[in-house]
Amino acid sequence: MEWLNAVVQGTLLGGLYALFAAGLSLIFGVMRLVNIAHGDLIVMAAYLGLTATVVLGIHPLVALIVVIPAMAGIGYVLQRGILNRTLGDDLLPPLLVTFGLSVIIQNALLEGYTADPQKMNAGALETASLSVGGLSLGILPVLTFAVAVAVIAGLQWMFYHTALGRAFRAVSDNQDIAQLMGLNKRHIFGLAMALALAVTAIAGIFLGIRTSFDPSIGGGRLIFGFEAVIIGGLGNLWGTLAGGVILGVAQTVGAKIDPGWQVLSGHIAFLLILAVRPQGLFPRVSG
Amino acid sequence: MPEPILKISKLSAHYGDFQALYGVDMEVAEGEVLAIIGANGAGKTTLLRSLSGLMSNEAGQITYRGQAIGALRADQVAALGIALVPEGRQLFPSLTVEENLMIGGRVNRAGPWNLHKVYDLFPILQERRGQASTSLSGGQQQMVAIGRALMSNPDLILFDEISLGLAPIIIKDIYAALPGIVGGGMSAVIVEQDITKALSVSSRVYCLQEGRVSLEGGSATVSREEISRAYFGIA
Ligand SMILES: Nc1ncnc2c1ncn2[C@@H]1O[C@H](COP(=O)(O)OP(=O)(O)OP(=O)(O)O)[C@@H](O)[C@H]1O
Ligand SMILES: [Mg+2]
Numbered sequence: 001m002e003w004l005n006a007v008v009q010g011t012l013l014g015g016l017y018a019l020f021a022a023g024l025s026l027i028f029g030v031m032r033l034v035n036i037a038h039g040d041l042i043v044m045a046a047y048l049g050l051t052a053t054v055v056l057g058i059h060p061l062v063a064l065i066v067v068i069p070a071m072a073g074i075g076y077v078l079q080r081g082i083l084n085r086t087l088g089d090d091l092l093p094p095l096l097v098t099f100g101l102s103v104i105i106q107n108a109l110l111e112g113y114t115a116d117p118q119k120m121n122a123g124a125l126e127t128a129s130l131s132v133g134g135l136s137l138g139i140l141p142v143l144t145f146a147v148a149v150a151v152i153a154g155l156q157w158m159f160y161h162t163a164l165g166r167a168f169r170a171v172s173d174n175q176d177i178a179q180l181m182g183l184n185k186r187h188i189f190g191l192a193m194a195l196a197l198a199v200t201a202i203a204g205i206f207l208g209i210r211t212s213f214d215p216s217i218g219g220g221r222l223i224f225g226f227e228a229v230i231i232g233g234l235g236n237l238w239g240t241l242a243g244g245v246i247l248g249v250a251q252t253v254g255a256k257i258d259p260g261w262q263v264l265s266g267h268i269a270f271l272l273i274l275a276v277r278p279q280g281l282f283p284r285v286s287g
Numbered sequence: 288m289p290e291p292i293l294k295i296s297k298l299s300a301h302y303g304d305f306q307a308l309y310g311v312d313m314e315v316a317e318g319e320v321l322a323i324i325g326a327n328g329a330g331k332t333t334l335l336r337s338l339s340g341l342m343s344n345e346a347g348q349i350t351y352r353g354q355a356i357g358a359l360r361a362d363q364v365a366a367l368g369i370a371l372v373p374e375g376r377q378l379f380p381s382l383t384v385e386e387n388l389m390i391g392g393r394v395n396r397a398g399p400w401n402l403h404k405v406y407d408l409f410p411i412l413q414e415r416r417g418q419a420s421t422s423l424s425g426g427q428q429q430m431v432a433i434g435r436a437l438m439s440n441p442d443l444i445l446f447d448e449i450s451l452g453l454a455p456i457i458i459k460d461i462y463a464a465l466p467g468i469v470g471g472g473m474s475a476v477i478v479e480q481d482i483t484k485a486l487s488v489s490s491r492v493y494c495l496q497e498g499r500v501s502l503e504g505g506s507a508t509v510s511r512e513e514i515s516r517a518y519f520g521i522a
Contacts, residue, residue: 163393166382170390173379176341179361180371182394182439 005135006256007249012137014228014248015145016210018241019203020221021228022151023196029235029284030168030192031087036098039222040105041197045071045204046213047113050120060120060209067201075197079190087189102218109215117212126209144206148244151199152237158195159237168192220263227270233280242281246273292317292443292474293338294350298357300333300342307333309498315443320475322489322506324482326518329495331478332374335445338476339371340364351443365394370441374448374478376432378420385416387431391438398440399471405434408464426457433461433468443474450481462488482514496520 020042027033035041045067052063082101086093128139159165170178171188179185207213207221228247232239247266254265273281293315300308308330315321325331336342338349340361349357356364370391378387388405406413409430415423420431429449436444450458458481465488469475479485486492486506494502494517502509502517 163389166386166390167393169381169386170379173381174377176361177373177377177379178390180339180341180365180373181390181435182362182365183390184360184362 001134003253003256006252008135008137009141010249010252011245012141012145012248013252014241014245015141015148016203016206016244017224017228017247018148018152018244019144019199019206020225021232021240021244022148022155022237023199023203024222024225025229025232025235025237025240026155026196026199027192028229030172031189032091033083033087033094034091034098035196036095036222037102037105037218038098038200038225039218039220040102040109041071041200041218042204042207042221043213043215043218044105044109045197045201046120046208047109047118047204048201049205049208050113050118053120060122060205061125063120064202064205067205068198071197071201071204072194075193075195075200076190078197079193080186083193084186084189106215106218113215115214115216117214118208119212120205120208122209140206140209144210147202147206148241151202152241155195155199156237164191224266227266230280231270231273233283235284236280236282239280239282246281290317290353291315292319292352293476295334295338296348296350298334298337298344298348300330300337300344302333307498308337311495311498311500313493313500313503315474315476318472318474319491320469320477320489322485322492323476323478323495324480324485324492324514324518325495325501328497330498331495332447333498334495335371335373335447335476335478338364338445339369341371365439365441366396368396368440368442369445370394370436370439370443371445372429372432372436372447372449374451376425376428378428378431378435380419380421382420383417384412384420384423384431387420388412388434388438391435394439396440400437400440402438405437408437408467409434426453426461429453429457429461433464437468441473443476444468446475446477446479448478448480450479450484458484482518494518 024035024038027035048067048070049060049063052058052066053060082097083094086097125140129136130139159168167183167188170181171183171185175185224247228243229240231246232243246269250269251262251266255262291314295311295313298308298311299306311334323331337344340359340363344357346355346358351367388402411427412430412434420428449461462484477485477489489506492504492506492509493500494514496517502513
């Protein structure tokens with residue numbers, strides 16, 4: 001029963017990791033950009049959420065109404081203003097620029113909020129739980145997982161059933177020919193980054209309710225996100241969810257064996273899967 | 288002669304240090320079908336890439352309906368009504384047949400072409416509408432590429448090697464569809480290796496040789512000797 005509990009808790013934790021990863025996956029899929037600053041953007045969203053709850057006196061989940069559009073706007077401007085200029089045949093410039101961005105965000109957060117750990121107060125939501133078949137499930141982890149599934153289902157639907165999704169896929173396939181169809185790739189990339197950072201906003205809020213955070217934790221979230229994306233297979237959003245769940249389960253089961261092993265066993269699971277299936281478990285079939 | 292729909296003057300194009308076009312002058316009249324022939328590497332694709340905005344040139348080198356478009360991006364050129372059927376078809380592999388056509392219609396210009404019209408022209412595409420574009424035969428893919436360009440209701444359509452790599456019977460089908468495409472007043476530039484085909488569908492022909500225009504003439508009047516001289520550069 002305790003093991004089952006560890007697996008269930010790990011699965012729910014995987015929802016949070018999938019939220020960390022979905023934006024990375026989307027950005028890589030559409031424009032082959034590896035965003036090193038992704039984790040710091042998640043932390044930035046958590047701080048924006050914190051500020052919104054303090055200044056406006058609202059619940060962290062209500063703060064999403066402010067933080068999602070704010071992050072989406074930041075994403076669009078960031079892409080059009082800076083990142084588009086780094087994209088080309090060479091993968092190195094965007095890596096370097098997003099690495100620099102990561103350093104800038106961390107320092108700006110340090111300056112603005114100090115290094116003290118912060119936490120968002122979600123009231124009763126943090127401790128509420130329901131009992132299912134002898135297991136006690138926290139409402140917050142269940143909600144996080146449900147939101148992750150909804151976000152991924154929504155992105156998947158958008159990708160395959162809307163004109164915007166069609167444009168994303170076309171630009172991902174062939175940027176030149178997509179331009180011939182009247183698509184301005186700079187704008188499309190801007191929209192993709194806006195969408196990715198909107199998801200990042202959700203990830204940041206759930207992170208900030210679940211645990212305390214400080215400006216330095218972005219790198220760790222980036223790694224978890226990367227591992228989830230790569231376990232699941234590049235460019236496959238449902239795979240990303242599966243990757244998050246595998247990572248989460250490996251961590252909680254590892255922690256069950258020895259509390260010090262939580263993070264380590266996640267990395268080991270990642271390395272094992274990478275060794276056996278270098279393209280991840282569910283790589284995108286076409287393209 | 289009325290004002291041409293497209294006027295190219297002293298167009299040059301480069302790939303890094305390599306110059307692919309040298310001062311090309313050309314005109315396309317309203318409603319005309321123009322053929323461009325030339326040996327491999329003569330610069331035909333480079334010319335069409337320049338016209339469609341995939342390669343950036345000096346603004347004044349290309350004038351479309353009186354507007355300098357040489358420096359515009361491809362999406363801006365597309366919005367003005369120039370569509371390219373690219374060499375090698377270049378469909379979007381992650382899109383279905385119908386999605387490939389629909390994305391062509393994103394440039395939402397008024398005109399006769401829509402999904403129904405394209406399916407009327409190429410009925411086989413309607414049967415295959417939900418399939419991945421990569422699952423089609425070469426000829427069917429070419430039909431999608433043509434349909435995708437038509438969906439934007441262009442005033443000027445550029446074809447780069449429509450028949451390359453296709454079986455003769457398919458080529459015949461595709462050329463049979465051509466009058467239905469350009470008959471509505473659309474102007475067309477056809478790049479074609481098959482000289483006989485090129486001459487039979489066009490009113491005028493230009494030959495490119497090593498990035499320069501080596502011949503310009505009426506398709507019905509140029510002689511075989513003139514063409515082979517212009518094509519191969521044999522004096
Ligand atoms: N991307 C590129 N980089 C460098 N040189 C190029 C590039 N594309 C074409 N060229 C060169 O430019 C010249 C013209 O090429 P282009 O593709 O326009 O010829 P083409 O007439 O279309 O030939 P083909 O009949 O083989 O399609 C050739 O010498 C070619 O080698
Ligand atoms: Mg060519």
